[in-house]
Amino acid sequence: MNAPGVLQATGVIAAIAAMLGAALGWAAGRLRPNADPLVERIDALLPQTQCGQCRYPGCRPYALAIARGEADIDRCPPGGDATVRALAALLGRDPRPVDAAFGKPKPPQVAFIDEERCIGCALCLPACPVDAIVGAPRYVHTVIESQCTGCELCLPPCPVDCIELRALPVVTAPHAAAAMAPA
């Protein structure tokens, strides 16, 4: 094949590719996924404990409910007053204390498994919403501290009550930082 033919072929392919690229770029601008940016911003303020104390299955469903106006902003005990204040600032509402019906605000905490008493029953594993418990049947379990959100959901299934929650020594949890950040 001669050189001009190669150039022509390359040029044609490049031109077609450029045209398709431009069309796709235009379409990507027009067909935005109708994800609500407000939901994302509310979700970013929630503590991501996935504890379900707000009566929603997790933080994101609660964010969705807030964005739709189905739920008030005072249903998140793990986030405490800091989260309510941040949400109030974002949504332009008045801050208020966390509704006691959904639980008491607590300082950031992590679960701790007393390995002397753990019988390796694996019942706490499916309860953990963030898979922070390592273990298998008949092996002693332990908690990955950096993953644990302190949601307390592993407490009820434990038959020997070997799990306890300990306060985090310093406020380094990412959710606390997110809750403090200006909206």
Place this chain on the structure above:
Amino acid sequence: MSDLLLLAVGASLVNNFVLSNFLGLCPFVGVSRRFEAAAGMALATMLVLTLASGLSYAAWHWILLPLGLEYLRTLVFILLVAAVVQLTELFVRATSPLLHELLGVFLPLITTNCAVLGVALLNAERQHDLLQSLVFGAAAAAGFGLALLLFAALRERLDGGDVPAAFRGAPIALVSAGLMALAFMGFGGLAAR
């Protein structure tokens, strides 16, 4: 008009792309576990196939043939198919996030659905005009969708059936696909092509 009808019946039933040409088997087996996903896949493939056959007709007759670049056919068609699939994915994600989630990885995989490229190549090979190309593409997609939906319904029923342990999963799926292909041979005398 009757030519077009014959073409449509031929592409959708007699020479069904999945069951007698054995093109597009990966989505046929991969997305037929659940009926809703299969329905979404059938619709998405239908859109992609029709658009891609129209576009590849345009590229073939208005760009490649005048310039004498017939040998670039496959490359250009793949490019067009990929672009149309991307467009479909954007469209589905914007209109129905649920369907987008259901289809998952199989939506981008329409790019590698050989039925799509096969239709574009057959259109060029058989020198269909624009209308014929569109009808052929839509009919091939309808045939693909029909086979996919029937197969998905069959597999949902099979899930509840008392299948011998050795046949569970993929084996019984492949056996029933083979039986469906046999059944589709019954369309053979419908329209000679």
